[in-house]
Amino acid sequence: MATIPSEIKKQAEGTLGLLWKKIDPKDLKPGDHIYSHKRYGIYVGDELVIHFTRTETKNSILWQPKAEKSAHRPPCPKCGYDERIRLGVVKTCLDCFRRGKEKLHSIRYFAYGVPQEVLLLKKSGTCTTLVSGRTADEVVREADKLFRKQGFDEYDLRRNNCEHFATFCRTGKKQCMQMRFYNDLEERVKRRIS
Numbered sequence: 001m002a003t004i005p006s007e008i009k010k011q012a013e014g015t016l017g018l019l020w021k022k023i024d025p026k027d028l029k030p031g032d033h034i035y036s037h038k039r040y041g042i043y044v045g046d047e048l049v050i051h052f053t054r055t056e057t058k059n060s061i062l063w064q065p066k067a068e069k070s071a072h073r074p075p076c077p078k079c080g081y082d083e084r085i086r087l088g089v090v091k092t093c094l095d096c097f098r099r100g101k102e103k104l105h106s107i108r109y110f111a112y113g114v115p116q117e118v119l120l121l122k123k124s125g126t127c128t129t130l131v132s133g134r135t136a137d138e139v140v141r142e143a144d145k146l147f148r149k150q151g152f153d154e155y156d157l158r159r160n161n162c163e164h165f166a167t168f169c170r171t172g173k174k175q176c177m178q179m180r181f182y183n184d185l186e187e188r189v190k191r192r193i194s
């Protein structure tokens with residue numbers, strides 16, 4: 001059996017305990033990759049999260065949370081975020097990040113460096129085997145740069161979504177475990193047809 005590098009082992013041990021656990025917002029630290037109600041983002045301090053939302057393209061409207069379809073909420077009095085405007089990378093308060101139609105959903109940590117076996121538990125969208133080698137400062141800087149420059153291209157549910165965004169800030173690599181499965185499946189079907 002292959003030996004697991006110590007860096008990966010250490011990170012796996014550190015993050016496994018946090019998997020799927022609800023977090024108290026007070027415990028968040030800048031640079032944390034968090035998710036809630038199908039949104040993924042980077043916590044940047046001061047109760048603010050930078051995350052990637054849909055832009056106005058056809059690839060972005062294939063799917064959206066039911067809650068958002070009927071949302072006609074006025075701009076947030078706390079952070080000014082208006083969810084009807086599709087801006088791409090946004091900085092919002094924690095409440096806007098975790099708000100569903102009627103309630104505030106729980107916040108959880110996205111875990112890095114988990115062993116392949118954990119991924120096979122079909123908890124996609126909660127963890128990755130990728131190792132986050134960046135420091136918290138670097139992660140926040142990256143998220144902030146992408147926010148200021150709107151530098152994350154057009155939203156595409158399959159290839160450029162909010163999980164890709166947060167994972168990119170943490171690792172420099174775009175990855176979305178949820179969509180990987182569907183994209184692989186599509187490739188296989190295409191190959192069989194042609």
Ligand SMILES: [Zn+2]
Nearest residue numbers: 076079093096
């Ligand atoms: Zn807000």
